[in-house]
Amino acid sequence: xxxxxxxxxxxxxxxxxxxxxxxxxxxxxxxxxxxxxxxxxxxxxxxxxxxxxxxxxxxxxxxxxxxxxxxxxxxxxxxxxxxxxxxxxxxxxxxxxxxxxxxxxxxxxxxxxxxxxxxxxxxxxxxxxxxxxxxxxxxxxxxxxxxxxxxxxxxxxxxxxxxxxxxxxxxxxxxxxxxxxxxxxxxxxxxxxxxxxxxxxxxxxxxxxxxxxxxxxxxx
Numbered sequence: 237x238x239x240x241x242x243x244x245x246x247x248x249x250x251x252x253x254x255x256x257x258x259x260x261x262x263x264x265x266x267x268x269x270x271x272x273x274x275x276x277x278x279x280x281x282x283x284x285x286x287x288x289x290x291x292x293x294x295x296x297x298x299x300x301x302x303x304x305x306x307x308x309x310x311x312x313x314x315x316x317x318x319x320x321x322x323x324x325x326x327x328x329x330x331x332x333x334x335x336x337x338x339x340x341x342x343x344x345x346x347x348x349x350x351x352x353x354x355x356x357x358x359x360x361x362x363x364x365x366x367x368x369x370x371x372x373x374x375x376x377x378x379x380x381x382x383x384x385x386x387x388x389x390x391x392x393x394x395x396x397x398x399x400x401x402x403x404x405x406x407x408x409x410x411x412x413x414x415x416x417x418x419x420x421x422x423x424x425x426x427x428x429x430x431x432x433x434x435x436x437x438x439x440x441x442x443x444x445x446x447x448x449x450x451x452x453x454x455x456x
Contacts, residue, residue, distance in 0.1 A: 395408065406456045
């Protein structure tokens with residue numbers, strides 16, 4: 237895997253955060269809580285991504301910069317929310333978010349020398365993109381896995397909104413099936429790939445039960 241550096245000990249560099257880091261970390265988390273309210277890709281999703289990314293890196297014994305990982309995990313979906321979103325559907329939200337992050341991170345007191353690394357992780361966080369740095373790879377894999385398993389099903393059901401593309405249960409089921417078909421191949425890390433069979437099976441079992449209880453999906 238390009239960009240991964242094996243570590244003999246802890247997989248998280250700077251595990252004991254200096255007191256001066258507490259300020260910007262609290263500011264980043266508060267910013268996410270204030271601005272990112274959505275049941276599928278809000279602040280709760282960011283917290284899951286951060287925790288899972290750390291866990292996967294630790295399992296692979298890969299060193300990551302926890303400052304970069306923390307900021308990227310909490311801010312990678314910034315372009316899904318006003319006023320940072322781009323109304324042009326042809327522009328990927330990963331790119332819009334990466335471009336918008338600089339001023340936000342500076343205002344929150346994040347270390348200036350690490351901003352480009354956060355941008356890189358944000359730009360490649362989606363499963364259909366190739367991540368390169370350790371922080372980007374583990375955020376990317378955590379984000380992909382969060383679309384699978386029971387949590388992935390719950391997230392997709394939470395996007396049902398009649399005016400939006402996911403208008404009803406049938407469309408949500410189609411989106412869940414699309415994630416199961418597309419997301420697993422994007423997972424890059426050994427620890428991430430090891431989790432795929434169980435999470436895919438979990439979601440497929442739900443879909444099978446749902447279809448059995450809805451005339452093979454016709455009654456949804």
